[in-house]
Amino acid sequence: MAKESVKARQKKREKIVLKFSKKRKFLKESKSYELLQRLPKDASPVRLRNRCSISGRCRGYMRKFGVSRIVFRNLVSQGFIPGIKKASW
Template sequence: MAKESVKARQKKRENLVEKYKKKRKMLKKYKKYDLLQRLPRNSSPVRLRNRCSITGRCRGYMRKFGISRIVFRNFVSQGFIPGVKKASW
């Protein structure tokens, strides 16, 4: 499980990306790169990281479900995700 400070930092970045989204798009359209560099670094969407919505884990993230592989396995075995079952051969 990720530390609370890491989760909070990610949330802060998400808010900054959303706040400066239109401004970044406009500056890129008109090729005003000097003004673009004056924006906060964390307002760039490249700095975001996919994280599990429950644990905050960044590795083994399953984009379709928005959770990590460990949480996914637990949810599947408990039957919380319909249509998915454990493979056996």
């Protein structure tokens, strides 16, 4: 489980990236890199990190489902994700 402060920081960054996305795109197209550098650092989408929507874990993130491997395994075993079952042979 990630700390609540880490989750909150990530949500804050997501909001800032959305807020400045059009402005960043315009500045990149006009090639005014000095103005681009004056924007907040968190406005860059590179600073975002894929995190599990339930636990906040960043490692072992499964992009298709939006959760980490540990949470994914629990959800599958409980039958909450349709079409997927544990392999056995």
